[in-house]
Amino acid sequence: GRDGKQFHDAISLSGRFFREDVYKDFGFIKLDLPSHGAIRKGKYHxxxxxxxxxxxxxxxxxYGDTNEETFVGQSGPCFGIRSTNIGVSEPFDMSAGYSLQLHGTGRYRANFTWWATPVP
Structure with a gap:
C-alpha cells in the first residue's frame, strides 16, 4: 500500500488459471476480490x-496518483525492488465489472501494453 505496508494477504494463483491452452504457453487468470479494500482505485490511491x-x-x-508513481517493496520476495508503474489507473467511480487489462499480440511481455481505460 501507499504507506509501504502489506494490506492484503497473499493469494495463491495455483489452480486459478483458466483457458491455459489459449495459445501455447499463455493462459489467463481472473481473480474476484472483495469490492472494498482489496485493490484501491482512483486518483488519490x-x-x-x-x-x-x-x-x-x-x-x-x-499504479497511483500519477503514471510515474512507484513503490519499493518493504518485505517479502520483492523487498528493496522498485515497482514498474503500468501507466494507467481506474477512476474511483468505475462500475463493477471493469478491469485494467493488457492487450497485444506476441510471445513476450514486451509485446503487450495496458489499455488506457478499463474495459469489461
Whole structure:
C-alpha cells in the first residue's frame, strides 16, 4: 500500500488459471476480490502487486496518483525492488465489472501494453 505496508494477504494463483491452452504457453487468470479494500482505485490511491513464484519476485507492478508513481517493496520476495508503474489507473467511480487489462499480440511481455481505460 501507499504507506509501504502489506494490506492484503497473499493469494495463491495455483489452480486459478483458466483457458491455459489459449495459445501455447499463455493462459489467463481472473481473480474476484472483495469490492472494498482489496485493490484501491482512483486518483488519490495507489497500489502495487507482486507476482511471486517459488519465493522469487517475478514481476512487481503498480499504479497511483500519477503514471510515474512507484513503490519499493518493504518485505517479502520483492523487498528493496522498485515497482514498474503500468501507466494507467481506474477512476474511483468505475462500475463493477471493469478491469485494467493488457492487450497485444506476441510471445513476450514486451509485446503487450495496458489499455488506457478499463474495459469489461
Amino acid at each position: 495507489g497500489d502495487a502487486i507482486a507476482f511471486v513464484k517459488d519465493s522469487e519476485c517475478v514481476q512487481f507492478i503498480s
